[in-house]
Amino acid sequence: MNKALFATTAVAGIGIRQFKRGQSPMSERTALVHAIVDACAEAGLDPADVDGFVSYGDDKNEPVRLMPELGTKELCWSQAVFGGGGGGIAAAFGSAAAAILTGQASAVIVFRALVQGHSGRLSAAVMAHHLNDMMIAAGVMAPAQVCAMRAMRLFEHHGVPTSTAEEFVKACYYHGARNPDAVAYGQTFDHAQYAASRMIAEPFHLFDCSRENDGAGAVLLVSAERARDLRKPPVYLLGVTQGTEKGWGDLAENDVDYASAGFASVVRRLWRQTDLTPADIDCAQIYENFSAQGVASLIDHGFCGYEDAAEFVRMENLIAPGGKLPINTAGGNTAQGFIHGIGIALESVRQLRGESANPVPGARTCLLAGGPGSPTVSSAIFGSAAAFG
Amino acid sequence: MAHSSIEADAPYWAALDEGRLVMPRCGHCGTWHWPAVARCGECGNWGVEWHDVAPEGTVFTWTRTWHPFGGTEGIGTPFVTLVVSIDGAGGKRLMGLLDGDDAGIAIGAKVKGVVGQTRFGDRAVPSFHWHLAN
Numbered sequence: 001m002n003k004a005l006f007a008t009t010a011v012a013g014i015g016i017r018q019f020k021r022g023q024s025p026m027s028e029r030t031a032l033v034h035a036i037v038d039a040c041a042e043a044g045l046d047p048a049d050v051d052g053f054v055s056y057g058d059d060k061n062e063p064v065r066l067m068p069e070l071g072t073k074e075l076c077w078s079q080a081v082f083g084g085g086g087g088g089i090a091a092a093f094g095s096a097a098a099a100i101l102t103g104q105a106s107a108v109i110v111f112r113a114l115v116q117g118h119s120g121r122l123s124a125a126v127m128a129h130h131l132n133d134m135m136i137a138a139g140v141m142a143p144a145q146v147c148a149m150r151a152m153r154l155f156e157h158h159g160v161p162t163s164t165a166e167e168f169v170k171a172c173y174y175h176g177a178r179n180p181d182a183v184a185y186g187q188t189f190d191h192a193q194y195a196a197s198r199m200i201a202e203p204f205h206l207f208d209c210s211r212e213n214d215g216a217g218a219v220l221l222v223s224a225e226r227a228r229d230l231r232k233p234p235v236y237l238l239g240v241t242q243g244t245e246k247g248w249g250d251l252a253e254n255d256v257d258y259a260s261a262g263f264a265s266v267v268r269r270l271w272r273q274t275d276l277t278p279a280d281i282d283c284a285q286i287y288e289n290f291s292a293q294g295v296a297s298l299i300d301h302g303f304c305g306y307e308d309a310a311e312f313v314r315m316e317n318l319i320a321p322g323g324k325l326p327i328n329t330a331g332g333n334t335a336q337g338f339i340h341g342i343g344i345a346l347e348s349v350r351q352l353r354g355e356s357a358n359p360v361p362g363a364r365t366c367l368l369a370g371g372p373g374s375p376t377v378s379s380a381i382f383g384s385a386a387a388f389g
Numbered sequence: 390m391a392h393s394s395i396e397a398d399a400p401y402w403a404a405l406d407e408g409r410l411v412m413p414r415c416g417h418c419g420t421w422h423w424p425a426v427a428r429c430g431e432c433g434n435w436g437v438e439w440h441d442v443a444p445e446g447t448v449f450t451w452t453r454t455w456h457p458f459g460g461t462e463g464i465g466t467p468f469v470t471l472v473v474s475i476d477g478a479g480g481k482r483l484m485g486l487l488d489g490d491d492a493g494i495a496i497g498a499k500v501k502g503v504v505g506q507t508r509f510g511d512r513a514v515p516s517f518h519w520h521l522a523n
Binding site: 124133134135136137138139140141142144145148149150152153156157198199200201202203250251252253254258 | 486
């Protein structure tokens with residue numbers, strides 16, 4: 001176990017503003033400032049005392065520009081995780097914790113803001129990060145197509161049934177339909193709708209693809225000691241790993257473990273770092289840009305394998321309160337909303353505070369997995385005080 | 390648009406303009422590389438050599454795109470994109486479009502490529518277009 005990192009920092013506050021895509025009534029920066037002020041208000045901490053900021057995924061909001069509206073006294077830590085997809089979401093917490101634990105900052109906001117009128121379509125931004133003439137020549141213009149080709153290999157070559165993708169999506173909609181803050185609140189979703197939805201890029205139907213939303217989310221991380229003096233019950237960061245290993249990366253579809261979500265080395269280090277195993281995880285927020293990549297994330301993290309994926313990835317196993325591993329309990333990127341994944345980080349916190357719309361009784365640990373299929377990915381484990389006695 | 394002559398993959402594009410496929414291989418340890426590299430990360434050698442390779446291979450994966458993503462207007466939907474393991478280049482994979490009858494498309498199918506172009510906006514990007522063998 002990495003004792004320096006295990007439960008030595010904690011989330012003290014969260015804030016989010018989410019709108020329909022292209023319909024934000026406020027600017028990207030204003031939405032972000034709202035989210036940060038809300039996160040600080042939860043904690044009972046003056047926003048002016050936030051001295052660090054970390055984002056990921058081509059976020060355009062350079063923290064120094066937030067200072068006039070937050071009243072920031074001192075900016076000590078200002079970073080973004082490399083990588084154009086959502087692979088940096090958990091890694092951002094690692095950066096924030098590194099700053100706090102080494103005394104380089106004391107109150108760090110992890111954020112992601114995205115308002116289409118300001119930053120354009122998310123899918124276009126992600127693709128611009130990678131696009132080159134090799135892809136253009138093959139008609140590959142969107143993340144959906146790249147992930148579809150990986151999904152095809154997962155299904156056709158490795159024999160994982162396509163039912164797993166549908167079951168994953170159904171679990172997301174089950175939770176989203178029961179979450180008043182979700183885009184899919186109150187909606188029904190069944191096999192007939194899934195099967196009838198238009199084809200995007202085989203094997204992906206429309207419902208295999210995440211949404212895009214306008215908005216901003218913010219998570220306030222402080223030392224565990226400081227968090228215990230603030231208003232909300234601390235949600236501790238137990239471990240976090242990021243990156244990739246040889247044979248994976250921005251390799252023009254030459255990745256070795258091609259149909260995976262790219263987590264092999266990140267997961268290996270995560271279990272070693274925390275002394276935890278998949279059996280210790282009570283619920284999980286699995287970044288799903290596309291359904292098959294969510295399934296591949298479950299496989300990569302060791303919750304199941306190619307052989308028993310069909311048995312494990314069934315809706316009843318994946319929903320609160322009674323599933324073996326409730327996932328995306330707010331609805332995930334698919335049914336809650338998609339501000340480049342920051343929503344699933346917030347749900348990790350809500351779930352461990354007992355504030356989720358779909359509570360997992362007695363949940364002590366929550367996995368946050370970011371950016372399946374991205375050249376670099378990251379995972380984190382959060383825990384309540386009960387997670388470590 | 391001309392491809393930069395200082396990028397690692399410049400010989401690929403230059404050969405494509407001449408109707409040939411070339412792929413890079415380390416002159417020291419023999420490792421095939423794709424994407425193109427200036428230095429072989431396997432052995433540290435800076436001497437990467439380009440070899441003429443037959444545009445023949447095996448379908449590693451594929452997708453048929455139905456949604457008219459921006460930039461694909463010049464191709465027209467639906468169209469099939471392939472990732473092809475190149476037989477003569479250690480199985481290194483290239484992306485490309487499938488032309489002609491696509492009824493037999495599947496992982497493991499044999500394909501042959503011919504040099505063509507892909508319309509992207511007002512650009513014509515040189516590319517290999519693949520056909521199912523047999």
